Amino acid sequence: MHKSFxxxxxxxxxxxxxxxxxxxxxFLAVMGPSGCGKSTLLHLLGLxxxxxxxxxxxxxxxxxxMDEQTQAAIRRRKIGFVFQRFNxxxxxxxxxxxxxxxxxxxxxxxxxxxxxxxxxxxxxxxxSPEKMSMGQQxxxxxxxxxxxxxxxxxxxxxxxSLDSANTQTVLEMFKRANExxxxxxxxxxxxxxxxxxxSRVVYMKDGKIIDGNT
Amino acid sequence: xxxxxxxxxxxxxxxxxxxxxGVAIAVCMLITLSGLARGTLEEIAKRWQGVNADIIVxxxxxxxxxxxxxxGGVGRGDLKMLKSLKVGDKPVIDYLVxxxxxxxxxxxxxxxIVGIKPEDFHxxxxxxxxxxxxxxxxxxxxxxxxxEAKLTxxxxxxxxxxxxELARRGGLEMVIDTRLARSTGLKIGDKVYVAGxxxxxxxxxxxGVLARAFIPLATAQWLMDLSMGRYTLIFAKLxxxxxxGDVIRKINTTSRLKATSLGQYRNMLEARFxxxxxxxxxxxxxxxxxxxxxxxxxxxxxxxxxxxEIAILKSMGATRRFILREILxxxxxxxxxxxxxxxxxxxxxxxxxxxxxxxLTVKISPRWVxxxxxxxxxxxxxxxxxxxxxxxxxxxxxxxxxE
Numbered sequence: 001m002h003k004s005f006x007x008x009x010x011x012x013x014x015x016x017x018x019x020x021x022x023x024x025x026x027f028l029a030v031m032g033p034s035g036c037g038k039s040t041l042l043h044l045l046g047l048x049x050x051x052x053x054x055x056x057x058x059x060x061x062x063x064x065x066m067d068e069q070t071q072a073a074i075r076r077r078k079i080g081f082v083f084q085r086f087n088x089x090x091x092x093x094x095x096x097x098x099x100x101x102x103x104x105x106x107x108x109x110x111x112x113x114x115x116x117x118x119x120x121x122x123x124x125x126x127x128s129p130e131k132m133s134m135g136q137q138x139x140x141x142x143x144x145x146x147x148x149x150x151x152x153x154x155x156x157x158x159x160x161s162l163d164s165a166n167t168q169t170v171l172e173m174f175k176r177a178n179e180x181x182x183x184x185x186x187x188x189x190x191x192x193x194x195x196x197x198x199s200r201v202v203y204m205k206d207g208k209i210i211d212g213n214t
Numbered sequence: 215x216x217x218x219x220x221x222x223x224x225x226x227x228x229x230x231x232x233x234x235x236g237v238a239i240a241v242c243m244l245i246t247l248s249g250l251a252r253g254t255l256e257e258i259a260k261r262w263q264g265v266n267a268d269i270i271v272x273x274x275x276x277x278x279x280x281x282x283x284x285x286g287g288v289g290r291g292d293l294k295m296l297k298s299l300k301v302g303d304k305p306v307i308d309y310l311v312x313x314x315x316x317x318x319x320x321x322x323x324x325x326x327i328v329g330i331k332p333e334d335f336h337x338x339x340x341x342x343x344x345x346x347x348x349x350x351x352x353x354x355x356x357x358x359x360x361x362e363a364k365l366t367x368x369x370x371x372x373x374x375x376x377x378x379e380l381a382r383r384g385g386l387e388m389v390i391d392t393r394l395a396r397s398t399g400l401k402i403g404d405k406v407y408v409a410g411x412x413x414x415x416x417x418x419x420x421x422g423v424l425a426r427a428f429i430p431l432a433t434a435q436w437l438m439d440l441s442m443g444r445y446t447l448i449f450a451k452l453x454x455x456x457x458x459g460d461v462i463r464k465i466n467t468t469s470r471l472k473a474t475s476l477g478q479y480r481n482m483l484e485a486r487f488x489x490x491x492x493x494x495x496x497x498x499x500x501x502x503x504x505x506x507x508x509x510x511x512x513x514x515x516x517x518x519x520x521x522x523e524i525a526i527l528k529s530m531g532a533t534r535r536f537i538l539r540e541i542l543x544x545x546x547x548x549x550x551x552x553x554x555x556x557x558x559x560x561x562x563x564x565x566x567x568x569x570x571x572x573x574l575t576v577k578i579s580p581r582w583v584x585x586x587x588x589x590x591x592x593x594x595x596x597x598x599x600x601x602x603x604x605x606x607x608x609x610x611x612x613x614x615x616x617e
Contacts, residue, residue: 039611040611043611046529046611048528048529048609048610048611049609049611068534069533069534072528072531072532072533073531074531075529075530075531076530076531076532077531079531081529081530083529083614085614087522087525087526087529087614088526089218089221089523089526090225091218091221091222091224091225091226091523092215092216092218092221093216095215096215096216096221099215100215100218100530101530103215104527104530104531104532104536105530105531109215128225
């Protein structure tokens with residue numbers, strides 16, 4: 001894959017012929033220095049952006065040049081996002097953030113309380129996210145991302161804003177979802193400790209995978 | 215689950231209130247300004263229809279395009295002819311009231327001043343709920359009789375009547391309506407200069423009939439330099455209003471006079487305002503555009519602030535229709551609340567205008583209420599759809615990374 005962005009009058013090449021294969025049920029960590037294209041890769045995998053060239057194949061389907069509505073449908077059914085900055089809707093309670101995600105997907109909201117309890121945020125779920133701690137917000141983000149039982153979880157620095165205790169909690173959630181539910185996880189991280197929770201680690205530099213690829 | 219549009223509105227209470235208020239002001243402004251313009255003109259026309267008469271008789275040379283009513287085009291002979299009118303050998307006229315109309319300023323307020331006999335004032339102007347406070351001018355017609363005697367007495371000297379004598383004889387007395395009183399602060403017993411003469415306010419009549427100020431007929435004729443037997447027009451009351459059509463037809467066959475029902479005359483008067491209505495509709499259209507822009511700008515800023523929310527919804531796979539529906543719902547709720555507030559505020563604004571400026575009338579028109587609802591809705595939809603559409607086309611990844 002190739003991907004570039006316009007920066008003023010120049011063109012900045014972020015991904016330069018990146019090749020990556022992720023197996024179903026794999027827990028993959030992507031590491032690399034700042035600006036190497038990790039977040040761009042994640043956005044492309046999540047069909048939130050289009051590559052300049054190359055293709056993104058999910059479950060044997062080439063999604064690269066599908067129209068926006070079809071890509072949105074794939075995001076709805078198969079993909080969950082965990083952002084570093086949480087990106088929760090502060091106008092809704094924690095519970096309603098998850099309920100909205102399920103409503104968009106046409107799913108019922110029966111299992112939300114159980115999910116919240118398993119994430120350890122049941123007691124704060126009726127509050128607005130801005131009234132929660134960072135750890136609680138990130139656990140809520142994870143809960144929202146997996147509530148609809150996606151096939152793929154894309155996590156962009158999910159522990160970047162957390163202390164070690166909360167980091168551990170989030171990683172345990174990832175591992176549990178990966179091992180018990182077969183959830184395929186692609187996680188971006190700077191931290192080798194966090195990356196060690198994954199089953200495979202790849203290293204990026206200058207828009208390419210330089211190590212760990214299969 | 216609390217719907218997202220409601221959640222946004224409740225979470226940002228102050229912003230939502232200010233947005234709704236912006237819409238309310240636009241709607242209120244549109245309804246009130248359109249009501250003010252038309253209301254004032256219609257009130258003028260309606261006052262003519264409020265008199266105790268059936269027919270108005272005026273000089274045949276008046277056309278429908280004459281905007282100024284005045285002069286002394288009818289006379290005593292016309293009164294005599296009208297009195298003798300019959301339909302099917304039966305006299306039809308109950309009473310006739312001749313009046314003179316002059317344009318003047320009462321305490322710096324331009325208005326029509328009607329000259330009328332004191333006994334005719336009670337017949338034509340007073341009615342249940344609209345009774346005179348104070349007293350009528352020249353109650354025993356002493357001034358009129360004295361002036362007529364003075365004007366008709368043979369004398370070789372040039373006739374000269376001083377202002378002081380006019381006042382002493384009771385000729386400089388005036389009755390005003392309540393709106394003129396409120397507007398100018400005049401009350402019974404006050405003195406006011408009109409047409410170079412110092413009149414005393416002797417009575418006050420509830421507004422809504424014929425004119426704002428009334429003086430003795432003889433005084434009006436004196437000021438207009440008319441002889442005692444000349445009038446501007448004549449009001450006629452019939453024994454039986456069902457013969458009105460026949461009476462009007464008979465009068466219209468004369469070469470000197472024309473007649474019309476009071477309802478018809480009101481329409482003629484309103485038609486005379488034709489160019490004014492064009493001006494009013496132009497001003498109203500501009501107000502409409504300004505109101506829509508106001509709504510648009512108020513809601514546009516809210517929708518722009520939804521970029522991050524739209525990006526989050528897109529990351530969850532929300533369809534364009536879903537996102538647009540949520541944005542539109544919030545805009546429409548705020549527009550709806552603002553529109554209701556504006557419609558409720560409009561009568562309050564109208565009453566406030568009438569209280570501070572009693573000579574103005576605000577008439578809330580259902581047509582303009584509907585137009586303002588449509589304008590607000592149109593502005594709300596435009597305000598929501600366009601920026602939402604632009605935000606949906608943006609790269610969500612970019613927004614979520616940067617914001």
